[in-house]
Amino acid sequence: MVRTRNADKSAKDEVSQEQSIEQPTEQPTEKLSESAAATSENKAETQSDDTKDDAASKARERMNRFKALQARAKSATERNLKETAAESQRLTTDPALLNTLSRKHAFASHNLLKADTEANGEDFERKRAWDWTVDESEKWDRRMEKKQRHRDNVAFQDYTQDARKIYKRQLREMAPNLESYEKDKLAAIERAAANGDLEIVETEDGEMIAIDKNGSFYSTADSTGFTESKPDRAAVDRLVNDIQKAEEVRLKKRKERRGGDDDADVTYINEKNRQFNQKLARFYNKYTTEIRDSFERGTMI
Secondary structure, eight states: OHHHHHHHHHHHHHHHHHHHHHHHHHHHHHHHHHHHHHHHHHHHHHHHHHHHHHHHHHHHHHHHHHHHHHHHHHHHHHHHHHHHHHHHHHHHSOHHHHHHHHHHHHHHHHHHHHHHHHHTTOOHHHHHHTTSOHHHHHHHHHHHHHHHHHHHTOSOOOHHHHHHHHHHHHHHHOOOOHHHHHHHHHHHHHHHHHHTSEEEEEOTTSOEEEEESSSOSSOOTTOOGGGGOOOOHHHHHHHHHHHHHHHHHHHHHHHHHTTTOTTSOOOOSSHHHHHHHHHHHHHHHHHHHHHHHHHHHTOOO
8 A cells, every 4th residue: 555655646746747847838839829920910911011002003003094095085086076177178178169269369479460560660571580590491491392292292193103102101101120231231241251252451540441352242233132132021021011001001992982882883983073973863863763774684675
């Protein structure tokens, strides 16, 4: 019994010692949990503040974008209103009337200036010439003469003159390829120099001169070297397009002469004759229709 009591006593002492050892370890744990809770609360508050700041910045950004869109819509509305007003004014204004008014204003200004000049005893044409230089005046005179010649030559004279006019117009519209020309020219010079037909001589000024030894390089009236020239694909296509355009113009004029009907009979030799035939048809077709039909059927007696 004594041993049992001693054992129980020793067991109680050990338990009390363990509790005394465990008690000081529980206090720091509670402090750590409190500090962790405080830290988590601080983090939560910080996160909530950051969230609020982000929301505020996003709201400000959306507001700025909305204001920019409003300003753009306002400017677009004002611009559309101005363009609509200008278009409406343009549609309500007759351009022919404006041209007529401007022409009348120019004539009135000219006549008024002429009357004032003559009233002062001055030469009107001489005074007008003061506004231009001699070169400008001569250039204007040449232009007027050319315009008058062109106006006089508009009417059909003969096919030779008509072909000449077409040829001159095509020359004016032709755009030569100078780069390709220079390239072909250099290639021809190099080829002739290699064959010995040309001699390249340098002058004292440093200028290079090509001398034709036997007179076969430069073309003359008896030269046939152009027969060996082969045009490129682009030049051939350009020629084909020109021919097609000329054919389209010819067919268009033919259709206009026939009044838009390609199958109609051509009973006139020019526009005046066509108009005269139409006038006759309006008055006499009701009398001659049966006779013409009989002629076409071959039953005319």
